[in-house]
Amino acid sequence: MELLHLSEKETKEALVNGKITICVVGLGRIGLPTACMFAAAGARVIGVDINEEIVHEVNSGKCRFQDEPGMEELLRKAIAQKKFNASCDTSSCVAISDVIILCVPTPVNESKVPYFQPILESCVHIGKSLKKGTLIVVESTVSPGTVENKIVPLIEKTSGMKATEDFGVASCPERASPGETLNHLKSVPRIVGGIDSDSTKVAAAIYSSALGVKIIKVADPKTANAVKLTENIFRDVNIALMNEFAILYEKLGIDVIEVINTCSTKWNFVPHYPGPGVGGPCLPANAYYIIDEGLKVGYIPLLIRMAREINDRMPDHVVTLVTEALNCAGKVVSKSRITLLGVSYKAGVHDLQMTPLQRVFQALKIMGASVAIYDPMFKGEEVFGATVARNLNEALSMSDCIIIGTADKEFKNMNLNKVAQICNKPTALVDTCNIITPEDAKKHGFFYQGVGRRIVRHS
Amino acid sequence: MELLHLSEKETKEALVNGKITICVVGLGRIGLPTACMFAAAGARVIGVDINEEIVHEVNSGKCRFQDEPGMEELLRKAIAQKKFNASCDTSSCVAISDVIILCVPTPVNESKVPYFQPILESCVHIGKSLKKGTLIVVESTVSPGTVENKIVPLIEKTSGMKATEDFGVASCPERASPGETLNHLKSVPRIVGGIDSDSTKVAAAIYSSALGVKIIKVADPKTANAVKLTENIFRDVNIALMNEFAILYEKLGIDVIEVINTCSTKWNFVPHYPGPGVGGPCLPANAYYIIDEGLKVGYIPLLIRMAREINDRMPDHVVTLVTEALNCAGKVVSKSRITLLGVSYKAGVHDLQMTPLQRVFQALKIMGASVAIYDPMFKGEEVFGATVARNLNEALSMSDCIIIGTADKEFKNMNLNKVAQICNKPTALVDTCNIITPEDAKKHGFFYQGVGRRIVRHS
Numbered sequence: 016m017e018l019l020h021l022s023e024k025e026t027k028e029a030l031v032n033g034k035i036t037i038c039v040v041g042l043g044r045i046g047l048p049t050a051c052m053f054a055a056a057g058a059r060v061i062g063v064d065i066n067e068e069i070v071h072e073v074n075s076g077k078c079r080f081q082d083e084p085g086m087e088e089l090l091r092k093a094i095a096q097k098k099f100n101a102s103c104d105t106s107s108c109v110a111i112s113d114v115i116i117l118c119v120p121t122p123v124n125e126s127k128v129p130y131f132q133p134i135l136e137s138c139v140h141i142g143k144s145l146k147k148g149t150l151i152v153v154e155s156t157v158s159p160g161t162v163e164n165k166i167v168p169l170i171e172k173t174s175g176m177k178a179t180e181d182f183g184v185a186s187c188p189e190r191a192s193p194g195e196t197l198n199h200l201k202s203v204p205r206i207v208g209g210i211d212s213d214s215t216k217v218a219a220a221i222y223s224s225a226l227g228v229k230i231i232k233v234a235d236p237k238t239a240n241a242v243k244l245t246e247n248i249f250r251d252v253n254i255a256l257m258n259e260f261a262i263l264y265e266k267l268g269i270d271v272i273e274v275i276n277t278c279s280t281k282w283n284f285v286p287h288y289p290g291p292g293v294g295g296p297c298l299p300a301n302a303y304y305i306i307d308e309g310l311k312v313g314y315i316p317l318l319i320r321m322a323r324e325i326n327d328r329m330p331d332h333v334v335t336l337v338t339e340a341l342n343c344a345g346k347v348v349s350k351s352r353i354t355l356l357g358v359s360y361k362a363g364v365h366d367l368q369m370t371p372l373q374r375v376f377q378a379l380k381i382m383g384a385s386v387a388i389y390d391p392m393f394k395g396e397e398v399f400g401a402t403v404a405r406n407l408n409e410a411l412s413m414s415d416c417i418i419i420g421t422a423d424k425e426f427k428n429m430n431l432n433k434v435a436q437i438c439n440k441p442t443a444l445v446d447t448c449n450i451i452t453p454e455d456a457k458k459h460g461f462f463y464q465g466v467g468r469r470i471v472r473h474s
Numbered sequence: 475m476e477l478l479h480l481s482e483k484e485t486k487e488a489l490v491n492g493k494i495t496i497c498v499v500g501l502g503r504i505g506l507p508t509a510c511m512f513a514a515a516g517a518r519v520i521g522v523d524i525n526e527e528i529v530h531e532v533n534s535g536k537c538r539f540q541d542e543p544g545m546e547e548l549l550r551k552a553i554a555q556k557k558f559n560a561s562c563d564t565s566s567c568v569a570i571s572d573v574i575i576l577c578v579p580t581p582v583n584e585s586k587v588p589y590f591q592p593i594l595e596s597c598v599h600i601g602k603s604l605k606k607g608t609l610i611v612v613e614s615t616v617s618p619g620t621v622e623n624k625i626v627p628l629i630e631k632t633s634g635m636k637a638t639e640d641f642g643v644a645s646c647p648e649r650a651s652p653g654e655t656l657n658h659l660k661s662v663p664r665i666v667g668g669i670d671s672d673s674t675k676v677a678a679a680i681y682s683s684a685l686g687v688k689i690i691k692v693a694d695p696k697t698a699n700a701v702k703l704t705e706n707i708f709r710d711v712n713i714a715l716m717n718e719f720a721i722l723y724e725k726l727g728i729d730v731i732e733v734i735n736t737c738s739t740k741w742n743f744v745p746h747y748p749g750p751g752v753g754g755p756c757l758p759a760n761a762y763y764i765i766d767e768g769l770k771v772g773y774i775p776l777l778i779r780m781a782r783e784i785n786d787r788m789p790d791h792v793v794t795l796v797t798e799a800l801n802c803a804g805k806v807v808s809k810s811r812i813t814l815l816g817v818s819y820k821a822g823v824h825d826l827q828m829t830p831l832q833r834v835f836q837a838l839k840i841m842g843a844s845v846a847i848y849d850p851m852f853k854g855e856e857v858f859g860a861t862v863a864r865n866l867n868e869a870l871s872m873s874d875c876i877i878i879g880t881a882d883k884e885f886k887n888m889n890l891n892k893v894a895q896i897c898n899k900p901t902a903l904v905d906t907c908n909i910i911t912p913e914d915a916k917k918h919g920f921f922y923q924g925v926g927r928r929i930v931r932h933s
Contacts, residue, residue, distance in 0.1 A: 160726065206739075231736050231739055233732060237726065237727070238732055238733060242733050242737050245734070246737040249737070253711075255777055256711050256777055256778070259776070259778065260704060262773060263764070263767070263768055266773055267700070269697050269700045270693065273692060273693060274701050277690050278708070280663040281705045282662065283705075284705045305722070309722055312725040314722050314725055317718070318711075319715070319718065325776070325777055
């Protein structure tokens, strides 16, 4: 089958009729659901991962993303119907595939430099066993130009074939939010930018067919990647703006939450909220891909750089609030038992990637505090070198200071009366994510501080 | 009538029944329509301005804001019904008023320091003839804390009376957009924050009654002012972010407009667009009020500062694009006739306040260009020391370079075929506000550059 020469309609029919074999490289939070969705649509799908444990799990129908609703069911169905299986052997899988979808992580290293080695290594493997007429789709978020200037030349070199003539390449960046991945895969429009019109056409057809979402075709892979980065950086910058307002308004005695909620009554304002910092695999990394490109062409995007810096410093601000709240309660950090409620980078997901709460935890440990952790997603697990409490009561027992780190439902529903009784009075309470009002905290006798909240004077 | 002791319902009835006299100080783009709206609702309104010409105009039913639909009609009606008249004599008007509404401009000076002298001088006049029981409402945008720390003490000092006991004060910042003022006055919710609950209550009642809009009561005047600044700075920062992306993407060969429009298909992205800079009475000034407060408390909001800087430098970027476009056409700035289409800070309004296009004009003049101006809002007027052309053809005649400075309808509807014939070929075209596509410009033979647009190579 000359896949790249099929029309959109023919491509869709071939996919639905099981005539297309798809190899998904990287079986993480995006790769696994994507593979399962393509299998459910009718394609023959092989998942590849370098981690043997993951491959074994997948083949036995076990899903490690229990925080993704519907995911395990979808996986089991695909396995049972023999539409999907996993393997560690990239080369042999690539050799029999019509489409290769790259879902390899693209993080930044400790110095915040984009670390694209894993995806480039995958490309070397792919190039070595690539068959003629294959379409390679890059879902991983990369800097604009990475596909054109790095991935394509690398595959041409290792395969000895010529892009556009012998194989196609398109970018189709994932746009899903962890914890809602399946829902977003099925509802959020996808951006497709190929190196030529055939690549764009076929990539558009298979995504449209398998996911049932709207497809927006853009000029080229770098534009598709610029879209992905721009929308994420928009969020990062707006959160940073609200973090900046939060700290300033604390000093001016203004409640930033009241301000943001009131601003939202204007037709052209869109609310973002301050917090303990920004975590996850995307937002804290994506800005650096753009900064890196800026460095190369002599134009560092200073606003984006500054926003990143502001968000990265929020954990320090949380520590300051903890110190202040404990001070009001007449206690010092070094002699306090502190309870951190929530460690994930986002409520409701089991994910510690670049979570700002790790910095809060570490800073308080260094200052000599005893820090207990509780997070319903991590009960009894080892996190930051400590064991997560089995329940809220255990974590709060004799606590001198509670830190609300994530807006988890369980924390939102806490009975503050009971909490106050379990803790060691006088108790400090620091809310980083706006789930307890200063008034409510005061009413229950807590010495309260909140990110961006007007300080409550205790008489 | 003890206005401040009336209930909300009683206040509304008193207003509708003509029992409340309102003095609006400052008859500009906000003060005049506000005065007319209160008159239309039934109040007895006196408008005060230090400019005798304005007072004379208003009393003769002439409106200088011809760009505000419905404004002149509303003014004439209020004058004809003897519900409204204007005066230069603040003291005698204040002496007979129950409510005083301050709509005095609050600009920044050349060094971008907030210049609140005019509003503070008004307060001195008000204090000297204030009667007991009066409510003073501040509509002017001021820094958070200005009402509490400057306006209230000043009025107390000059009146010898005590705030909350003898008079009330509330902030109710205007939230209207020039060119749409009346529409926004009647539709956008208003934020009211008083120095005590009586001030908030009465201010809320009169605005709710006169404008028919939703009222949001906030903690105090500084919170109300923080809301106004936060929503405007949100816009300023997001435009700056897109300006930063625009310049970077030009260098990376990516079309920022394609990127922004595509990002808009994501549920949590809100489009803002790059341009020639940010003008008007609000956005270029408001950030400095917050920066000024930040300086006082030792926390300069660096992100907000950086955004302002980026927007302020956009005119320089436009000049760079002009130079590049002319260079492609084989021409130099110093020997070129350049036509600037649009000078207002916003399409469709007759307003040059802090317009970024003045900087573009001046920079090109300094470089030796001959610069013609056309803007349908300023036909035949003197602008930047030059006379605005009477029509498009006159402005474009023998032009070497067209700059689109505003997204005016007339420019959007231009017949590029005809335009190309009038100009001096080869002709450069620089679009700062995304109304002509690079492809369309190229098709008509222009050497095109656009803010954030992929450069079109001319073969």
